[in-house]
Amino acid sequence: MTMPSAARSSQSASSSDLELLTIYEVSKILGSLLDLEQTLREVLRALSYQLQMQRGRVYLQGDDNTLRLVAAHGLSKEALAQDIDVREGEGISGRILKTGMPVVVPNLADEPLFLNRSGGRDDLDEQVASLVGVPIKAAGAVVGVLTIDRISDEGPNGHFGADVRFLTMVANLIGQTVRLHRTVAEERRFMMRETFRVQKELRPVAIPVNDVVCTSSNMVDVLSQVHRVAPFKSTVLIRGESGTGKELIARAIHNMSPRKDAPFIRVNCAALPESLLESELFGHEKGSFTGAQKDHKGRFELASGGTLFLDEIGDISSNFQAKLLRVLQEQEFERVGGSKTIKTDVRLICATNLNLEEAVGHGKFRADLYFRINVVTIHLPPLRERRGDIALLAKHFVAKFGKDNGLNLDIDSEALEVLNRCTWPGNVRELENCIERAATQCRDGKIRLPDLSCSMNLCNSSVLFQYRTMGAAVGGLAPTTSAAPTNPNITRAPQ
Structure with a gap:
């Protein structure tokens, strides 16, 4: 029997009003709570009231690219107490994470990908339960998965297009909130690191x-x-x-x-x-x-x-x-x-x-x-304009490294002569790094020429110096006007 057109229109209008009301409720929840997991639980509760959803889950992606269950509705306390993680491509949620596409399962009892790790569907043989899952996206990237399941009045032959569209809208709102919370959390961590650094500086x-x-x-x-x-x-x-x-x-x-x-x-x-x-x-x-x-x-x-x-x-x-x-x-x-x-x-x-x-x-x-x-x-003059200080600084950094590491360390005259001829585009900081690298390579407590990066063709400052002589600054390195020597990081030794 075909439903009269007026009745279909009335049902469609009623469904649209319900979706609009639900979106309104969800947006209010997302904008009012500070705790992310509590916020997501309230969103699922709102969906259960408006959509007759029996169970709902929100998974968020962690640093290891796995999904972690962070909010659920309709699950037992035992299920919620479990640490439920899903790898990319594993089960229904893992597939959504991997593909970034929605998944509809008309009958969970017939779906081999359904893992039922939370034990929420041990009665699948008695009732026809359907599942709709959509990706949660932020800035175009998948950051999580939203799934709901419920007893389907129409059985496995029901139409789920409207559910997918509606849940995608909800998931987009969740994605924006997740992104905001993560940004705030990162800024808070940054501020805590800076506060700790400042407290150290107060001494x-x-x-x-x-x-x-x-x-x-x-x-x-x-x-x-x-x-x-x-x-x-x-x-x-x-x-x-x-x-x-x-x-x-x-x-x-x-x-x-x-x-x-x-x-x-x-x-x-x-x-x-x-x-x-x-x-x-x-x-x-x-x-x-x-x-x-x-x-x-x-x-x-x-x-x-x-x-x-x-x-x-x-x-x-x-x-x-x-x-x-x-x-x-x-x-x-x-x-x-x-x-x-x-x-x-x-x-x-x-x-x-x-x-x-x-x-x-x-x-x-x-x-x-x-x-x-x-x-x-x-x-402050660059190090290349204070060559009389290079050997002095090098010995200072050798002594500092030795003291910091409990070593009796020295540097020979040949290595000092080579260091004195370098252009040092990274200045004193580069010289200190050079000494520290060489100190880790020397074997008998004395830094020699073979221990230096330039003798092993590993000196990156020569490349920077080549760019500098082209007249363009590299990072904080000021451009020079003189022509580059044949070996870019070594000047000619005094005759």
Whole structure:
């Protein structure tokens, strides 16, 4: 008997209203709860009310590419207590994970892929149970699986197209929520790591200028400038290529200043995501954004009375430059999500390996911020311009490695001569790494020429130097104008 068209239309309208109501309820749940697993359980409960679903499951993909059951409805306490993991391609859920496509099983009793690990369908011979499973996707990638099963009124010959379409909409909403929760969790872990690092930095570490290893005249001039500027609150801009020791000089200024007993707080502006930079520098109030579960002091507050070191300041966005400029001009700020104005008392030291004048000319760095931070400028020379320090630094790093590892270590004169002829595009940091590699290779407590990377044709800096001589900066390496030697990382020995 064929259903009258008016009746079919009425049933279709009723079904559409029910789906719309369910989507509304699901979206409310996803937007109101912070605990992801609790949120997913509430979603399944809503589906059970609206769709007469008997059982539902949500699996999420873990780091090992397996599915883990994180939420369920209609299962026994014993089943929920189990650790249920499904490998890619295993069973119905594993197939959905692998293919990214929905699966419909009209009769679970006839489906060989149905694993029934949760023991939720031991009565399959008595009732015709159907299952619909859809992938949960976020940013185009499968991150989990949503499955529901229920007793089918129409038996195995029922029509499931509407169920698939509806569950796909629900799964898409779940996918967006999963992605948001994971992003917030990752940012929270990042903030915890940074907080731990800052807490370590709050414990003063003495780095007097006397510990800066040098004899070359240009570095002696730098240290003289450090002595002169340290007693004042003036903003300092430290400039130089990557690896030249900008943070070491910043700490030396702090430790020679009247603020030496107060915190020295370092912020790597290039390492912080822009979405976190404002919160990290200025702090935030509880509830100001998803995941802000308590008040958080920013770096300006943590550095109060001490020194704030903004490393790689040339990498901050134009939008954030304006916010930072306001704080530097007015010496006050508000936390993210807060209205209380907080006064700041910090000595600001900035560092960059970029050409800020060029950035200002191209509109990438604000001129007013440039003049605000460019009060006292200290230029650190690259290692290739302080060759008298190379052997001294090499011996210093040999002694440091020996002390750290309980070894009596030395380096012979031939190895020192070769090191002294290198161009060192990575500067002091590269020299330290070179010594550490060689120290792990030497066999009798003395680093010799065969232990050096360049003698084993493993020195990567020579490749970087080739790029540098083409006039293009590589990372923080400033371009040079001189022609490259025949062997790119070794200069000609003095005649």
